[in-house]
Amino acid sequence: MHILILGAAGMLGRKLAERLARDVTLGGRTVDRLTLVDVVKPTVPAGFAGLCECLAVDLASEGAASGLATRRPELIFHLAAIVSGEAEADLEIGYRVNLDGTRALLDAIRIEGGSGWRPRVVFSSSNAVYGGTVPDVIDDTFVVTPQTSYGTQKAMGEQLLADYSRRGILDGIGLRLPTICVRPGKPNRAASSFFSGIIREPLAGQEAILPVADTLRHWFTSPRSAIGFLIHAATLDLARLGDRPNLNMPGLSATVAEQIEALRRVAGDKAVALIRSEPDPAVERIVSGWARAFDPARARALGFTAETRFDDIIRAHVEDELGGTIA
């Protein structure tokens, strides 16, 4: 089985490639070929025994997507994106990467396909497609009205994916990922970056900045669960999606204060003392328009699962990233 990962140098892309290398098989078939693509050259996952090609490619550049399509991977994970903060700061780069890149991929499949090649495309969308006036709990039939350019671009990508799937060009499934927490590594330019920072930095004995009020409620899942969603989407019977291939993923609704109390239970007062409040109106403005909680009934019925307690999200980080120990 040949799998292409776009955005393979990103946090989720790396973890996904590592998981595939570790699992060896996917849906009962051997993963014998990986094509890993990002704007910076991804690395071969440790222990992968098959053929692995790592490419530095700008998906939106002329001919890039068609070059990938000629390789005819059976499964494509499209995780490549400019994050929310950067897409908000730079309209052009956001639309170029998040919309034009996605469209280039889908069109390359359209043009290359048709003679027995119809790949599955697992698209990472985001709960950021929702925003503005939303109910406390968003159900699966609520209207998508993003309040950021990032959310807009993801919503447009979802529409394209649905149309190209409906036309039989590809087998698409879009996953509206909750905010990933705890993201390992360094802060990024996503406006949601602090949700991880206030857990990750204190667990490593470092100070973290909280740019919003602790009453802010948001929707989370761990990197471990997010990888689980992608793997599940790769093997799910897509006929079960009916005419709506874009799905709200399960997650956990918590306020910042609840995040902090979970941190206190897992790592004690000294970790919590490292969080410093420093309001940032630009971040407040973006995240205040985001969804706070979901009832992802369709995804749950389709077998997608996630953590139900924030303590478990923190423990997943300690186990997966810190070797089980706290600084």
Add this chain to the structure above:
Amino acid sequence: MHILILGAAGMLGRKLAERLARDVTLGGRTVDRLTLVDVVKPTVPAGFAGLCECLAVDLASEGAASGLATRRPELIFHLAAIVSGEAEADLEIGYRVNLDGTRALLDAIRIEGGSGWRPRVVFSSSNAVYGGTVPDVIDDTFVVTPQTSYGTQKAMGEQLLADYSRRGILDGIGLRLPTICVRPGKPNRAASSFFSGIIREPLAGQEAILPVADTLRHWFTSPRSAIGFLIHAATLDLARLGDRPNLNMPGLSATVAEQIEALRRVAGDKAVALIRSEPDPAVERIVSGWARAFDPARARALGFTAETRFDDIIRAHVEDELGGTIA
């Protein structure tokens, strides 16, 4: 006041230009300049006393939109589109005109604007953004899941319009028009064309083809009401739209059988006898995925109004197109 109409050679565009010429003013201001654009050169509306420039322009072609933006119209009606049947038959032309054309317009405004020019953009979207598994009556918060490429392209245009409005690049309002009935003139390549044909042709003493079962329910408004929506949208206080500039327009829900009974009341059995049933699976497939009825509470609260009886829709056609008499 300088007004640009894109799609000015189309049915709505022509009627809109004629209405503006007749009214002379809009929102208390004199309409002293019209720029009328379409892929074929539009005509100057009868009696218009101001400056009227008629241009044959392909909006999606290189530099076309920016050429129009340099004219800095205060109000833009963007009605230009490839219709549903053609967009379904030809993926490339549909995306080029309906998505790329809209994006080119919005980007041209972004690049030209910023020094005191922020035009109002009234965008004609469509109830075709809804589809698939929908409730009998769709409310204003129901999810948009189009089941045609046309509906997809309109939904994507709406998202762009909302994002560019939110950013302050333009003042956008998107109107999801019901199926316009009775469309004057000849059948077009819209899959919805027969909804008008089965009224229009018999009123003119000609045979009409009905390609679907008469139990099909659909959502209608007259050309007269549609022009009323556009005019109302041009002067409405847009602050009242909040964070959702795209609106379901009012209309009238009727089955094909109810359309036919209204025709019988207005024009008698001899008109109804001219309708010939000839099922067309391609048309059935497209229109069966469309919405059947709406509760457009937001639009009604904002002052948009439409007919409430199908007889009135037929009478509007007889008055506006047939000089008040039936063949």
